[in-house]
Amino acid sequence: MDLVPLEEAKGEIRARCRPLPEVRVQTTQSLGCVLAEEVRARLNVPRFDNSAMDGYALRVSGRLGVGDAFRTTGCILAGAGAEEVVADGEAVRIMTGAPVPPGANTVIPMERVRVDGDRVEVLEPVALGANVRKAGEDVRAGEPLAEVGERVNSRLVALLMAAGVEEVVVRRPPVVGVVSGGDELAASSADLRGPSQIVDSNRPLICALLTEAGFSTRDLGIVPDDESAMVRVLRRGAESCDAIVTTGGVSVGDRDLVPRVLAELGDAWSYRLAIKPGKPFAFGLVDGTPVFALAGNPVSALVAFELIVLPMLGSMMGLADPEPPRVVAVSEERLPGSEDGRTHYVRCAVDVDGDGVLRVRPAGGQGSHQLKPAAWGNVLAVVNRPEGVEAGEKVEVMPLTGAPWPQSGLRKGEGAPRPG
Numbered sequence: 001m002d003l004v005p006l007e008e009a010k011g012e013i014r015a016r017c018r019p020l021p022e023v024r025v026q027t028t029q030s031l032g033c034v035l036a037e038e039v040r041a042r043l044n045v046p047r048f049d050n051s052a053m054d055g056y057a058l059r060v061s062g063r064l065g066v067g068d069a070f071r072t073t074g075c076i077l078a079g080a081g082a083e084e085v086v087a088d089g090e091a092v093r094i095m096t097g098a099p100v101p102p103g104a105n106t107v108i109p110m111e112r113v114r115v116d117g118d119r120v121e122v123l124e125p126v127a128l129g130a131n132v133r134k135a136g137e138d139v140r141a142g143e144p145l146a147e148v149g150e151r152v153n154s155r156l157v158a159l160l161m162a163a164g165v166e167e168v169v170v171r172r173p174p175v176v177g178v179v180s181g182g183d184e185l186a187a188s189s190a191d192l193r194g195p196s197q198i199v200d201s202n203r204p205l206i207c208a209l210l211t212e213a214g215f216s217t218r219d220l221g222i223v224p225d226d227e228s229a230m231v232r233v234l235r236r237g238a239e240s241c242d243a244i245v246t247t248g249g250v251s252v253g254d255r256d257l258v259p260r261v262l263a264e265l266g267d268a269w270s271y272r273l274a275i276k277p278g279k280p281f282a283f284g285l286v287d288g289t290p291v292f293a294l295a296g297n298p299v300s301a302l303v304a305f306e307l308i309v310l311p312m313l314g315s316m317m318g319l320a321d322p323e324p325p326r327v328v329a330v331s332e333e334r335l336p337g338s339e340d341g342r343t344h345y346v347r348c349a350v351d352v353d354g355d356g357v358l359r360v361r362p363a364g365g366q367g368s369h370q371l372k373p374a375a376w377g378n379v380l381a382v383v384n385r386p387e388g389v390e391a392g393e394k395v396e397v398m399p400l401t402g403a404p405w406p407q408s409g410l411r412k413g414e415g416a417p418r419p420g
């Protein structure tokens with residue numbers, strides 16, 4: 001079997017993953033969902049002209065000068081009505097968020113006046129129109145606020161609610177079943193039976209990755225290297241999940257039975273992908289439910305998940321741009337390529353130097369069984385030349401799911417250096 005370019009395989013797989021159905025949900029319940037319809041504002045935000053400060057609302061025709069004085073007439077609180085017209089020479093005490101009364105066009109902050117009985121005197125100049133938040137200045141009713149294919153985040157929830165949009169049409173994140181396959185696997189160190197057993201780290205890995213990426217998971221357990229056991233688990237999983245991820249048993253070993261099982265259950269495709277790690281990969285449809293079968297080596301599973309499973313789940317929920325971002329970094333050390341023409345996804349750590357340049361170096365050994373560099377690093381460097389990347393050369397890196405944003409040398413809370 002020839003090596004298949006990653007993008008070619010992904011094109012084939014994407015075409016076989018059906019989009020999830022559209023549902024109408026409360027905006028407050030839509031976090032993490034992808035919009036299936038454009039959203040337009042129903043209200044102006046602000047709804048009405050209101051005060052940006054605690055102070056005095058008044059009418060001015062030019063600039064308010066030091067020494068100008070006004071007669072105060074009452075007070076308007078946030079949430080109160082403002083029917084009284086403010087006449088020339090008058091000022092109304094007003095609180096932040098309260099409606100600016102008819103006649104007034106400017107608010108002078110409390111800190112800039114001297115109050116003496118019902119007289120206020122201006123201490124510092126204030127420009128015409130200052131401290132008045134105009135109706136519709138943030139959002140105009142009818143204005144588009146979000147596009148089809150956008151994922152709803154916390155700020156968008158707030159914006160839509162403020163603009164009177166209480167319901168949205170979305171696709172929900174898929175529910176994903178997770179299976180580990182292998183006779184050698186134990187659920188925890190307490191369950192290890194015999195010297196050749198190992199602790200299953202792939203199921204915790206895939207479940208945690210899915211959670212970090214905003215998907216729901218269903219733990220389908222450990223399955224031994226037994227065809228009928230795997231058939232049962234996949235059939236059961238397909239009933240309750242929108243997609244399934246398996247690890248192990250997908251290569252050319254004697255007990256690598258997952259491709260056979262998938263072929264028995266429905267349409268199935270096996271690949272040797274031109275990526276390192278993560279070369280063996282299979283995909284199948286079990287009663288229409290996509291099954292992503294990843295290699296068992298933990299880092300192979302991680303890389304195939306990041307490169308294939310995440311974007312496919314994103315496509316199923318209608319994300320306009322499901323591909324992970326990539327940025328350019330400068331390599332601090334030599335990064336190894338792959339002699340057989342596969343693209344090597346090197347587990348690396350990226351930092352920002354004092355000039356804001358991303359600098360990348362391997363986070364440790366690059367064996368596909370070596371989890372530590374993946375756990376301690378924050379990116380995959382994309383090395384697509386067999387000879388590798390030399391120190392000082394530029395290379396594309398993709399952030400690992402859930403990895404912290406690269407830090408510059410600054411201490412937390414210190415902020416960016418000021419220019420000059």
Ligand code: AMP
Nearest residue numbers: 180182200201202248249250295296297
């Ligand atoms: P396989 O893809 O089944 O041939 O497994 C390749 C390697 O990954 C073997 O060393 C397995 O023991 C290991 N492996 C398979 N599944 C897991 C798992 N769930 N957790 C940790 N290691 C695994």
Ligand code: MG
Nearest residue numbers: 182248249296
């Ligand atoms: Mg195995």
